[in-house]
Amino acid sequence: MSGYLDSNDKTECFGCEACGQICPKKAITFKIDKEGFRYPEIDAKKCINCGLCRRVCPKAFMPSKNGNILAYGGYHKDLTIRKKSTSGGAFSAIVDSFCKKNYVIFGATTNKTEVYHTFITDKNKLDLFRKSKYSQSIIGDSYIKVREFLNSGKNVLFSGTPCQIAGLLNFLKGTNIDNLLTVEVICEGVPSPNYIEKMNNYYKEKYNSSIKSIDYRYKEINNKKSSKWDFQVMNIVLDNGKSIVKDRWFNPFWQIWLNHLMSRPSCYKCPFTTKERCADITLGDLWGVHLYCPELYANNSGCSLILCNTLKGKNVLKGAYSYLNGHVLDFDEALKYQSPLRKHIDYNKDRDKFIKDLSNDNIGYKELIKKWYKLPTLKLLYSKYIWGNRQKVFVWNLKNGGKDERND
Ligand SMILES: Cc1cc2nc3c(=O)[nH]c(=O)nc-3n(C[C@H](O)[C@H](O)[C@H](O)COP(=O)(O)OP(=O)(O)OC[C@H]3O[C@@H](n4cnc5c(N)ncnc54)[C@H](O)[C@@H]3O)c2cc1C
Ligand code: SF4
Ligand code: SF4
Ligand code: SF4
Structure with a gap:
């Protein structure tokens, strides 16, 4: 299967930047097109035709996926952390479980309007990564740094979009990844x-x-x-x-x-929109919470869907239970409210x-x-502002006493 580097078809490039980082001759740079998205460009004068860039491209070679998923719904017990987080603050709980000592955390941060990946070695600085930035982050040399940290014996947590996780995993082929935890966000696209x-x-x-x-x-x-x-x-x-x-x-x-x-062209054909996942852990919003598990609504301060796709992911979640209020969910039920896990x-x-x-x-x-x-139409405004979700949750709480602290 070919990819963007041969076809020049923009729907075939996710912008994961793995090709640029693997190139031994630094022959690949990223150029911004008219739509505002970044694409690799090969400098033919520097290229030695080694083929590495093609081999790391997730479009051409998809890393293996796992389908044996444990789904969990819940929110961080600490309201301050929940408010500083996008969904229910699951990411913070996962970090606390995995990052005990000798760790490095990679994630997306922002400087004014620019979004880019960087790393921290102190989890007290996690605010840098909290909150979704709805724009594709620039990876820079993050994958190279991940490899260096793994080779020096560090425990590395890497968070990003599914295509960035795939790019990283392809980049790391041949590296021992026992100490790597990959955490992806559910993703339905990145805007221009x-x-x-x-x-x-x-x-x-x-x-x-x-x-x-x-x-x-x-x-x-x-x-x-x-x-x-x-x-x-x-x-x-x-x-x-x-x-x-x-x-x-x-x-x-x-x-x-x-x-x-205004999504990136590749997002309209995204191959990561399935229930089989590349990352150890997948994080998203627990949409539909008010309909099928209102006990986790948490006053609308945010609730997370956590999918553990590997044994490593499941063990890390177990260590995060003490930070979370929540419980195991029926994955098929959660899937109904998560179209990015079913289709692009x-x-x-x-x-x-x-x-x-x-x-x-x-x-x-x-x-x-x-x-x-x-x-918005009046009908929409009525359903969101007048009826809303709170009434449904209120009715549920009246009937069930609002029990919301389970961990099983
Ligand atoms: C572009 C994008 C699209 C998304 N689409 C959906 C969706 O359709 N449905 C859904 O349920 N959830 C979606 N999410 C995920 C959701 O918004 C939350 O990021 C996720 O639930 C984690 O929230 P949290 O409360 O656990 O932690 P937080 O502490 O808020 O975690 C933020 C995490 O997101 C990562 N992150 C933030 N911005 C970016 C970025 N630009 N690129 C890569 N990683 C980033 C950080 O590194 C960190 O790991 C999307 C996220 C992004 C970035
Ligand atoms: S073929 Fe090799 S040298 Fe040429 S751009 Fe790709 S990785 Fe770089
Ligand atoms: S490796 Fe990533 S950035 Fe490079 S061509 Fe493939 S999808 Fe695009
Ligand atoms: S939808 Fe998300 S994961 Fe898929 S190509 Fe777009 S940015 Fe990457």
Whole structure:
């Protein structure tokens, strides 16, 4: 099977960057295309045709997958950690279980609008990785560093998207990975970075200030125990201190991305959208929690779905039980609410038109939104804001006494 390096077909490149890191001649660099996504480019003058780049490409050679999954639903007992996390804070519990001594943790962090991978050797600095950054992170030389750390006897936890885990595993062929734990996020795609850039340009003009930070899953709406996890609230903070908070239904970013108008081309054919997984552990939101296990709703402050795909993953989860409130789930039930574990996203027929507008410097952010964003219908607003999930959970709690602390 060929991959992007031979076909030049953008749907065949996930942007995992394994090819660039394996190249012994540093002949591969990554170039940003018009849509804002990064692709490898080979410098023919430096290339010695060793073939290594083709051999690590997950499109051409998929690492082996596991299908013997243990599904667990739950949330971190510490409300502060839960609020600092995207879902239920499972990642923090997994880190605490795996990282006892001599460890290194890799994950995605952010500097203003740029998202990139780095590592920490002190888990007290985990805030750097907490919260999903909905943009493809730049891997840099992370895989090389993982290999160095493993070879020097460290316990390495690597977190990233499924295609990044696949790229890493292919890169590490021939390296002893007994001390490696791979943790992937459930992923239905990455949006074009051009969107945030255009929005940033608009803020620069309007407020004379640019984006300092983006919290895509903001939970500190109030200081109460409850939050708005399932509203996917986004908080953009500008350099001048201004904060712009919008929940999913009034946020053009969420609407446009979740309508699949601006995902990376490979995401429309993603081969990682199956229930067989490459990573040891898979983390996601426990969507549907209010319908099939409302005892884990946790006042809408976030709940995690944890899939353990290997024995290593299962043992690490066991060590994390003491940090979590939750219980084992029926995997098939959880699967119903997780389309990225069943199928890749559908190609939106307007995707190319939208991306063309997005990438056109003559079209400003305001104009773009006016053309492509649609206000939510009254029916939708009623179902989300008036009826919502809380009522269902409230009814369940009345009937069952709200028991929510099990670990089995
Ligand atoms: C691009 C993207 C798409 C996602 N899509 C879905 C989805 O469709 N359904 C679903 O249930 N869950 C999805 N998730 C996962 C979910 O948002 C949470 O990341 C996950 O549940 C972990 O949350 P947590 O509370 O356990 O921990 P947190 O502490 O919030 O963990 C964050 C973790 O995400 C990693 N991470 C953050 N941003 C990136 C990035 N840009 N690239 C790679 N890794 C990153 C960090 O390294 C860390 O491991 C997605 C995440 C990302 C990054
Ligand atoms: S064939 Fe070898 S030298 Fe050439 S780009 Fe690929 S890895 Fe680098
Ligand atoms: S190794 Fe990764 S970045 Fe390189 S061509 Fe394959 S998918 Fe793209
Ligand atoms: S949807 Fe698939 S190809 Fe796209 S970023 Fe996620 S794992 Fe990678």
